[in-house]
Amino acid sequence: MKKLFVCACIIAIGLAAPLAALASPPATPKAERLKADVEKLVSFGTRHTLSSATDPKRGIGAARKWAQSKFVKIAKACNGCLQTELLERNMSGPRIPNGVNIVDVLAIKPGKMGWDHVIIIAGHIDSRVSDVMDFTKDAPGASDDGSGSALVIEAARIMSQQPQNGATIVFALLSGEEQGLRGGRLLAETAKERGWKVSAKLNNDIVGGTLGTDGRKVDNVVRVFSEGIRASEDLAGQMARRNSGVEDDGPSRSLMRFADKLAAQAYPEVTLDVFGVRRPDRFARGGDHLPALGLGFPAIR
Numbered sequence: 001m002k003k004l005f006v007c008a009c010i011i012a013i014g015l016a017a018p019l020a021a022l023a024s025p026p027a028t029p030k031a032e033r034l035k036a037d038v039e040k041l042v043s044f045g046t047r048h049t050l051s052s053a054t055d056p057k058r059g060i061g062a063a064r065k066w067a068q069s070k071f072v073k074i075a076k077a078c079n080g081c082l083q084t085e086l087l088e089r090n091m092s093g094p095r096i097p098n099g100v101n102i103v104d105v106l107a108i109k110p111g112k113m114g115w116d117h118v119i120i121i122a123g124h125i126d127s128r129v130s131d132v133m134d135f136t137k138d139a140p141g142a143s144d145d146g147s148g149s150a151l152v153i154e155a156a157r158i159m160s161q162q163p164q165n166g167a168t169i170v171f172a173l174l175s176g177e178e179q180g181l182r183g184g185r186l187l188a189e190t191a192k193e194r195g196w197k198v199s200a201k202l203n204n205d206i207v208g209g210t211l212g213t214d215g216r217k218v219d220n221v222v223r224v225f226s227e228g229i230r231a232s233e234d235l236a237g238q239m240a241r242r243n244s245g246v247e248d249d250g251p252s253r254s255l256m257r258f259a260d261k262l263a264a265q266a267y268p269e270v271t272l273d274v275f276g277v278r279r280p281d282r283f284a285r286g287g288d289h290l291p292a293l294g295l296g297f298p299a300i301r
Contacts, residue, residue, distance in 0.1 A: 011259045012119050012155065015200055016111060016165035027158050037150035038208075040066065042142050047127040048135035049176045050100055060175060063125055064105050067173050070153050071107035078160040082107045082171075089186050095132055095179040102176040104183045107156050111168040115194065120170045120201040121155050122187070123148025124177035124288055132178055147208035149173055167199065174288050177205075184288030188295050200255055201299035203289035221273045222263075225301040226256040227280040232296035248278070251298035259300065 041047065044066075045058040053061035068084060075082035085106045092099035105125070111117060127141025128134075140146070156171040176182030184203075191198055210219045228247035229238045241247050260274035281287055281301055289299035 011200070011202060011255075011262055012121055012159065012167075012169060015119050015258070016117075016167035016169060027161060029154050029158065033157070034147075034150045034154055037070075037153055038142050038146040041125070041146040041149060042140040046129075046135065046137065046139040047125055047141055048129075048139055049102070049126045049179050049182070050096065050133075050135035053101065053103075060126060064103055064173070064175065067105045067125060067149070067153070071105065071156060071171070074153075074156050074160050075107065081160050081164075082109050082156065084108075087186055087190055091176065091179075091182050091186075093180050093182075096176075096182075100176075100179075102182045102186055104175060104187050105173040106187075107171040109156075109159060109165070109169040109171075111165045113166050113168070115168060115196045117167040118170060118191070118196045118198045119167045120172055120187070120191075120198060120292075121152055121204070122170075122172040122174055122184070122201060122288055123152045123204045123207075124175070124183060125149045125173040126175050126178055126183075128178040143208055144206050145177070145204075147206060148204035151204045151207055168196075177288050181286060181288055181291055185291040187288075188291040188297065191292075191297070192295050198292065198297040201289055201292040201297055203287050203292075203299060203301045205287045205301060220271050221275050223275050223277050224256045224259050225277045225279060225281050226252040227293055227299075228253060228278055230296075231280070231290070231293040252293065252300055253278070255298050255300050 041063060044063045047060050047063045049060055052059035056062055071082060071084045075084060085108065087104040087106065089102055090099050091102050124145045127139040129137045129139045152171050152173055159169060172187055174183030174187060177184065211217050228250060229241055230250055256276045260276060263272045263274045280290065287301050289301050292299040
């Protein structure tokens with residue numbers, strides 16, 4: 001998991017500061033901290049979005065409260081360099097027919113350019129069993145997406161130790177992903193409403209799943225998914241992009257290629273191959289970067 005963590009942190013630092021700053025790479029992620037944070041998330045039993053929001057030990061509410069406390073602790077250690085915030089909105093839909101309060105947990109590191117240059121590092125904190133409507137059974141979610149959530153927390157730890165960047169960096173733990181990308185939608189719409197100029201959203205989902213169905217363990221390759229035809233364009237714009245052959249030149253594709261460059265440049269001692277996948281996500285699947293793409297923000301998974 002440590003190798004796969006490097007990619008998101010390095011992309012963010014490279015976007016937030018001049019490339020020359022990478023001559024002094026950030027501290028190395030700690031595998032033991034990542035493991036401890038994943039195990040803590042598992043200990044809440046289930047993090048289903050419809051589970052208890054008030055139980056102090058079990059359910060999504062306890063997990064979010066713990067995550068917020070981690071951000072607060074990091075903020076205290078860096079003399080308030082991070083600002084914590086909760087985004088909340090009641091939402092309903094096919095997987096939440098009676099409605100539920102969707103809560104995103106944020107930690108924000110202000111940058112020199114303020115809200116004119118924003119990078120979002122995100123993962124979803126909720127989990128589920130096979131039956132998406134069953135919020136009572138244990139749903140440990142170590143991989144999906146305890147791994148991504150631990151990555152976001154570790155990124156906040158490491159980047160809180162760095163000097164102020166040019167970009168404002170938003171570390172986001174999102175709820176309701178399994179109920180229809182609700183937390184991703186809440187964050188994207190909030191960014192739009194507040195006028196954030198989002199340069200990149202990095203969605204980290206199942207980043208620790210390195211054991212394939214054929215039994216092979218691959219810990220030196222990270223897949224980066226990016227859109228070509230832009231979801232935010234109307235049909236005429238999409239067809240014009242397709243007809244001119246520039247679907248590979250959009251901002252999310254550029255972000256994917258930048259990820260590949262930075263992974264090798266910033267940590268030469270770590271063998272990490274960024275494998276670019278030229279589609280928005282896995283076949284017939286989706287993640288919390290899709291709402292950002294729909295509003296025109298560059299985003300990769």
